[in-house]
Amino acid sequence: MNNASKINTSRSQELFAEAGRLIPGGVNSPVRACGSVGGEPLFIEKADKSLIYDVDGNCYIDYVGSWGPMILGHRHPEVIKALEKVLKTGTSFGAPTSLETELASLVVDMVPSVEKVRMVNSGTEATMSALRLARGFTGRDIIIKFDGCYHGHADTLLVAAGSGVATLGIPGSPGVPDAVIKNTLSIGYNNIDAFTDVMEKMGDKVAAVIVEPVAGNMGMVAPLNGFHEALRELTAKYGALLIFDEVMTGFRVDKGSAQGLLGIMPDISCFGKIIGGGLPVGAYGGRADIMDKIAPVGPVYQAGTLSGNPLAMAAGVATLKEISKPGFYEALDAKTEKLVTGLKKAASDAGIDFCAGHIGSMAGFFFTGGPVNSFDDAKKSDLDRFARFYRGMLTKGVYLAPSQFEALFVSAAHTDEDIDKTVSAASETMKGLV
Template sequence: MTSRNEELFARAQKHIPGGVNSPVRAFRSVGGTPLFFQKGAGSQVQDADGKWYTDYVGSWGPMILGHAHPEVIAAVQAAVVDGLSFGAPTEKEVEIADLLCAMVPSLDMVRLVSSGTEATMSAIRLARGFTGRDILVKFEGCYHGHADHLLVKAGSGLLTFGNPSSGGVPAGTAETTMVLTYNDPQGLAEAFKAHGDKIAAVIVEPVVGNMNLIAPTPEFLKAMRDLTAQYGAVLIFDEVMTGFRVGLKSAQGLFGITPDLSTFGKVVGGGMPMGAFGGRREIMEKIAPLGPVYQAGTLSGNPIATAAGLATLKLIQAPGFHETLTAKTKALCDGLVAAAQKHGVAFSAQNVGGMFGLYFAERCPGTYDEVLACDKDAFNRFFHAMIDAGHYFAPSAFEAGFVSAAHSDVEIAATVAAADAWFATQR
């Protein structure tokens, strides 16, 4: 009997490329039919067949409070009745800008956009306009959205420029992007020594979430801050994923590093499409209409998105919120590792705040190459076993996972128990 998920996927492929509107949703990495969700409540999501799952994706991070939080829903409902969009300023835009600048000390000014990709694209353009330089430094395995100059894979050598990693990206565009190794301060130092007067910006996920979760070393973070300051380049923290997820002041607050510009998405919109970028006043004042760097968006600061974002950002400021979230996420990771070790399965896990990474390897990776060396086939088997047991993890071995405030200790224990049962079959 064909499931409703299968029926919808077959139908979707007729008019939607690949049947999905974002590639990882297609389950190409893990195989099988993608789940079509129709409802979420707290830590749970329900698919088109009516089956409920404990959700460790959380819309890829935004649902830090869980799905359909009543106060967020109420804020959205109250905003909807006044109109969906105006293309003109609203008071909520001012309110959320004030709140963001109060919560993140590095933000003197902020601009709202409609997505994380838009935020990073705009921040990079701004950094180039501010410095008058062209070269962007990024790190292999970090994802900053699908703008042309970001879809670049590493060149053939340490100091070579990148090559397009997507069709439709001109080689000339890719040649202004230098791709280096994450967690390699020496490589970054050599890049600045060779090209420092041409480097406009360094952009980084301070905790990587797009090649699974990779934590930064203190030396790497310090080198980025010191070298960009020394050579007059702009340090951009891409906190689209980590923003307000790993701590109340985001990753920069957690690690004590002050970037020049920061980008946000996910949590900042409370589940609605919204992003933001901001930073030092002297840089932000280069944005139109104050300066020559153009950026615009018809739906920027949408009143429904700002309502959801404001409600979410206020709720996560409750005393002990992030400490509790971190403890829950660590309990999941520790439980899974203990279960795997009991059965002799090569497996490791780690978390930073409410983000986590699972790896079929003896130890947690620290670089892109180490991530690639993990046992992807084992992850795929684990993924489908957990789906069958009612636990939804990211459908890729190269994506971080997320725990919400709505996850209970009982639910986390049930997930660990299901994993334990599967690990026992892998001896």
């Protein structure tokens, strides 16, 4: 890696070379690759609270948080205790357990629009299943998404996706036939006029509109005032369903998720990450009349052997109980505000074009003057400057996502000292980017 002169990463390099012989690209998810920032991925050995440690013994303040789910920090005692209890009884039965109902009850109680919920194993499964349900419920085919929003790697959704696709420079994906995506339309995020125009022309043919309520796969991009209100109004007018992909924002930006914070009631919501407490999980839920179209009570089929497995359910229950405690989100928001304010000051002091913001503990920054309201805006960022910033922060013990087009996450385990160290590292690194 380019930072090898300052920190030793020799064991990570050895493991990456070995992985490359056995695993495509040496990684099991493209977002873990570091080619776009001029390096190779670190191999992680352990984590605790706000810190992660690589196999060479280097310690980093972690703002990736396993890409969002570690809102309590790593190895939270209550989550570990819940997992240890399950390990004494069994890890998977392929049959119902009371933990599934307990987690479902918590989700229904906390999220305004959800009356029933179905557990799956990943965010991709959740969004894919939600769209099948929407098509089955409405009897229509067309799906509308928004440029830069990534909803998993299901064929129908790899159109103008963000995140890993954007980082790798892949326009969509080979292997996805035109016939599969012919009923998927993608519109500019936050573009109310374009959405209104499309709905006026074909709204009665649209099965669903799916959106990240706070975009997190083109970097963190907040919705403009009126954007979600327009989605809600026009989907209701034309009989289409509104789907909030809250895999990233669910329980991250607010106890009631983004919809609770924004005051918007979608028809279907998709979840993942936090509801599994760091274990593989996904879920989709919504109005009872819609959810009751799913087999076995309805005709829309969806199944999964490991869905609702007791380990993920136990970790999810423990996590949701912890984040429900009074003052949790207020404290987390204050930490994130302190971090974002510090990053902006560091860039300003260095005279660098930079913009940053946050909603709850989900934050993002761009090496451009901004504002960034869409994927086209995000792509104006100075990617070379981001890459140098990423490498510089790594040498100073700060672990960020290796892509300009990813959000960063603050956890309850981050301390004021962590934030201060991060801002100090950013200030020093920014000065070297001029």
